Amino acid sequence: xxxxxxxxxxxxxxxxxxxxxxxxxxxxxxxxxxxxxxxxxxxxxxxxxxxxxxxxxxxxxxxxxxxxxxxxxxxxxxxxxxxxxxxxxxxxxxxxxxxxxxxxxxxxxxxxxxxxxxxxxxxxxxxxxxxxxxxxxxxxxxxxxxxxxxxxxxxxxxxxxxxxxxxxxxxxxxxxxxxxxxxxxxxxxxxxxxxxxxxxxxxxxxxxxxxxxxxxxxxxxxxxxxxxxxxxxxxxxxxxxxxxxxxxxxxxxxxxxxxxxxxxxxxx
Amino acid sequence: xxxxxxxxxxxxxxxxxxxxxxxxxxxxxxxxxxxxxxxxxxxxxxxxxxxxxxxxxxxxxxxxxxxxxxxxxxxxxxxxxxxxxxxxxxxxxxxxxxxxxxxxxxxxxxxxxxxxxxxxxxxxxxxxxxxxxxxxxxxxxxxxxxxxxxxxxxxxxxxxxxxxxxxxxxxxxxxxxxxxxxxxxxxxxxxxxxxxxxxxxxxxxxxxxxxxxxxxxxxxxxxxxxxxxxxxxxxxxxxxxxxxxxxxxxxxxxxxxxxxxxxxxxxxxxxxxxxxxxxxxxxxxx
Numbered sequence: 001x002x003x004x005x006x007x008x009x010x011x012x013x014x015x016x017x018x019x020x021x022x023x024x025x026x027x028x029x030x031x032x033x034x035x036x037x038x039x040x041x042x043x044x045x046x047x048x049x050x051x052x053x054x055x056x057x058x059x060x061x062x063x064x065x066x067x068x069x070x071x072x073x074x075x076x077x078x079x080x081x082x083x084x085x086x087x088x089x090x091x092x093x094x095x096x097x098x099x100x101x102x103x104x105x106x107x108x109x110x111x112x113x114x115x116x117x118x119x120x121x122x123x124x125x126x127x128x129x130x131x132x133x134x135x136x137x138x139x140x141x142x143x144x145x146x147x148x149x150x151x152x153x154x155x156x157x158x159x160x161x162x163x164x165x166x167x168x169x170x171x172x173x174x175x176x177x178x179x180x181x182x183x184x185x186x187x188x189x190x191x192x193x194x195x196x197x198x199x200x201x202x203x204x205x206x207x208x209x210x211x212x213x214x215x216x217x218x219x220x221x222x223x224x225x226x227x228x229x230x231x232x233x234x235x236x237x238x239x240x241x242x243x244x245x246x247x248x249x250x251x252x253x254x255x256x257x258x259x260x261x262x263x264x265x266x267x268x
Numbered sequence: 269x270x271x272x273x274x275x276x277x278x279x280x281x282x283x284x285x286x287x288x289x290x291x292x293x294x295x296x297x298x299x300x301x302x303x304x305x306x307x308x309x310x311x312x313x314x315x316x317x318x319x320x321x322x323x324x325x326x327x328x329x330x331x332x333x334x335x336x337x338x339x340x341x342x343x344x345x346x347x348x349x350x351x352x353x354x355x356x357x358x359x360x361x362x363x364x365x366x367x368x369x370x371x372x373x374x375x376x377x378x379x380x381x382x383x384x385x386x387x388x389x390x391x392x393x394x395x396x397x398x399x400x401x402x403x404x405x406x407x408x409x410x411x412x413x414x415x416x417x418x419x420x421x422x423x424x425x426x427x428x429x430x431x432x433x434x435x436x437x438x439x440x441x442x443x444x445x446x447x448x449x450x451x452x453x454x455x456x457x458x459x460x461x462x463x464x465x466x467x468x469x470x471x472x473x474x475x476x477x478x479x480x481x482x483x484x485x486x487x488x489x490x491x492x493x494x495x496x497x498x499x500x501x502x503x504x505x506x507x508x509x510x511x512x513x514x515x516x517x518x519x520x521x522x523x524x525x526x527x528x529x530x531x532x533x534x535x536x537x538x539x540x541x542x543x544x545x546x547x548x549x550x551x552x553x554x
Contacts, residue, residue, distance in 0.1 A: 085522035152422070157505065159522035180422040181504025182511075184518060188501070191396070196405040197421050 446480020
């Protein structure tokens with residue numbers, strides 16, 4: 001335990017320095033900000049920060065959370081990853097969260113409408129891609145192939161952000177696609193492609209990258225009509241107070257952006 | 269075991285209860301509070317969430333939401349699938365329970381433990397497991413598609429498979445318990461009178477264990493009706509073919525919690541009505 005956390009303390013400033021020097025003209029506000037954040041938190045005792053984040057942020061936010069813990073010794077970052085809509089409801093029903101990062105402005109709006117959060121900031125954007133199994137059995141190579149009745153397609157249900165985006169993109173292309181299933185979230189949709197149960201699906205670019213070669217991603221021009229903004233906000237009743245703002249600052253910093261773009265997100 | 273302690277003869281044709289008539293009377297005396305208090309707390313624990321649903325239900329718009337075609341479609345699909353799944357479980361599960369209770373074979377303990385696997389397995393994992401076996405690229409699914417052109421995922425048949433997988437252990441455990449509690453002397457008597465094993469099972473064993481079979485089937489049906497995880501994972505979610513009530517509830521919860529409450533109430537009301545009427549019909553409970 002001790003050796004592990006002390007290793008982090010040494011590793012993080014080094015990583016930070018690397019990140020900053022590597023980016024040259026990186027956001028100048030980021031470095032004093034995070035430096036002061038770590039200084040102020042170092043004095044405090046053991047604290048817990050609870051972050052509710054969209055399922056598509058699982059990989060990147062876990063990584064950022066580890067960095068945050070290292071920069072704020074004694075702080076534990078707890079994540080609740082899930083469908084943005086479900087998280088939004090948990091928050092409005094009084095779940096003790098400090099930060100909310102949603103996969104769509106609509107889900108964030110449910111939280112801000114209930115005046116449970118500060119003004120949200122868009123921190124990344126995500127684009128749809130066609131995901132096909134690695135061997136692409138139905139020879140899909142553009143969006144209109146999905147309209148072929150012989151091609152089995154999975155989409156997200158329209159109630160979740162990736163489904164809303166899929167409908168927008170298909171409408172923009174003037175295509176009518178009859179999917180075999182409307183999945184409850186983007187990871188479930190991706191699983192159907194990974195297992196080869198469907199020939200194609202519309203998922204986020206980040207999911208294709210995260211699948212590490214198990215599915216092939218095909219970009220299509222209409223995706224630009226259905227870009228998903230990801231907003232982040234601190235919550236009004238944040239139990240961890242200042243730490244919540246510092247975590248949001250980390251996500252918005254150059255370091256945060258690097259982690260997110262590496263995973264396939266686009267800067268807003 | 270229990271059988272040796274049972275008092276009095278039981279006529280296997282007298283009814284479904286299969287117990288001496290005398291024992292159905294009440295035991296007199298003061299109620300022990302050590303049992304009554306936890307019993308009331310237990311009842312409250314089970315019923316309060318239902319009260320929560322009732323309190324939050326949007327009564328004003330209830331009727332109009334109920335008559336939406338998607339609601340009726342999902343309800344119909346749920347009832348059909350749960351009923352067919354229960355039938356499948358009866359056909360396969362009763363013989364399996366008989367095998368576990370009446371035939372002494374090596375590895376019976378292991379088999380009995382395996383039967384309960386779907387109970388322990390998170391349903392979503394069960395759904396993935398079904399995909400790996402019966403999916404388009406699954407061990408058996410591949411062959412099914414190549415030979416018969418049958419694909420189960422994303423079909424109503426797939427919903428039934430997922431529900432039967434999750435619900436069958438309830439039936440098997442219940443029927444096996446009934447078989448172990450049933451007096452084997454009747455079966456032996458029938459056998460000495462020249463009945464074949466199949467005749468004994470059909471004419472003696474089955475009537476004897478009928479209450480257990482009915483109870484198991486009811487549990488099985490209820491579990492199938494509420495099935496969510498395995499269904500959405502294995503059969504997917506599409507209105508009319510695979511979107512059952514629990515799936516509709518889950519999706520409604522994403523955007524319209526009130527609609528989700530209405531759907532849950534419909535599912536609850538329908539299942540309670542059906543189960544209560546079945547109980548009166550088949551199990552003379554009081």
